[in-house]
Amino acid sequence: MATAAAAKIIAARVVNKALVLAVAAAHLPHQAPMVVVVRRWLIVTQEFFSGIINQAPSDCVGKNFYTRDGFINAVNSYSDLGKRGSVDESKREIAAFFAHATHETGYFCFIEEDEATRETACRPSTDYPCNPDKKYYGRGPFQITWNYNYGPAGKSIGLDLLNSPETVASDAAVAFKTAIWYWVGNVRSVLSQGFGATTRAINGAKECDGQNSAAVQARAALYKSYCSQFNVDPGTNLSC
Incomplete structure (x- = not known):
C-alpha cells in the first residue's frame, strides 16, 4: 500500500507531466496548442484539506460541515477556479483561495x-x-x-x-460556490499583482496600510505554507 507521502509525490508528478505534455505538443508541426487542464483533485488532496481542518478545535461546527468533496463538487459544477494559466499559476491561485478561506473561518471552524x-x-x-x-x-x-x-x-x-x-x-458545496463567486468577481483579477493584492481586495479597508498588520501577516503565512505544500514559489508582494 502506498504511503501518504508517496501518493503526494505521484500526484505532483501527474500534474507536472500534464504541463510537460502541453509544452511538447505546442512545438509539434501542424498541431494546435494543447490546453492544460489542471485537475483540482490532484492539488487539493484529502491530505491537504484534512491538514487544514484538523487544526480547528474538536468542538467546531465546521469540522462536520466543510469537506473536500464539497469543494471539489463546487469547482467541478460551477467554476474554472485553478484552471487558468500554467500549473504553477493554478497552484498559487488555489493556495491563495484556501489561505483566505482558512483565515476567515478559523481553519474551517466557523460556518x-x-x-x-x-x-x-x-x-x-x-x-x-x-x-x-x-x-x-x-x-x-x-x-x-x-x-x-x-x-x-x-x-x-x-x-x-x-x-x-x-x-x-x-x-x-453551495457554501464553497458563494466563496468562489466572490473570488472570481472581486479577487481573481488582481492575482498577478501578488498575494497582498488579494488581501486588499478581500478586506483591505480593515487590514491593509497598517490597519491590522497581524491579520495581513497571518494570511500571508498561510499562503506561503500552502504554496510550500504545493511545491510552488509564492512570488512577491505578499503584504498590503
Missing part, C-alpha cells in the same frame, strides 16, 4: 458569523431587495455578507439566496 455580532445586513436595493424575514450576515468560507452579495451570488449559481440565505450554511 456562520458569531451570533453576538450577527446583523440583518440589509441595505436598500432595487435589484436585490431583502426578505424582511431573513438575515444576510456572514456565512460560508468567505463569510459572504449583505443582500447585495447574496442576491447576485445566488443568481450566478442558480439559487434564490435572497429568500434562503441559510442554504449557504447547510450545504457545503
Whole structure:
C-alpha cells in the first residue's frame, strides 16, 4: 500500500507531466496548442484539506460541515477556479483561495458569523431587495455578507439566496460556490499583482496600510505554507 507521502509525490508528478505534455505538443508541426487542464483533485488532496481542518478545535461546527468533496463538487459544477494559466499559476491561485478561506473561518471552524455580532445586513436595493424575514450576515468560507452579495451570488449559481440565505450554511458545496463567486468577481483579477493584492481586495479597508498588520501577516503565512505544500514559489508582494 502506498504511503501518504508517496501518493503526494505521484500526484505532483501527474500534474507536472500534464504541463510537460502541453509544452511538447505546442512545438509539434501542424498541431494546435494543447490546453492544460489542471485537475483540482490532484492539488487539493484529502491530505491537504484534512491538514487544514484538523487544526480547528474538536468542538467546531465546521469540522462536520466543510469537506473536500464539497469543494471539489463546487469547482467541478460551477467554476474554472485553478484552471487558468500554467500549473504553477493554478497552484498559487488555489493556495491563495484556501489561505483566505482558512483565515476567515478559523481553519474551517466557523460556518456562520458569531451570533453576538450577527446583523440583518440589509441595505436598500432595487435589484436585490431583502426578505424582511431573513438575515444576510456572514456565512460560508468567505463569510459572504449583505443582500447585495447574496442576491447576485445566488443568481450566478442558480439559487434564490435572497429568500434562503441559510442554504449557504447547510450545504457545503453551495457554501464553497458563494466563496468562489466572490473570488472570481472581486479577487481573481488582481492575482498577478501578488498575494497582498488579494488581501486588499478581500478586506483591505480593515487590514491593509497598517490597519491590522497581524491579520495581513497571518494570511500571508498561510499562503506561503500552502504554496510550500504545493511545491510552488509564492512570488512577491505578499503584504498590503
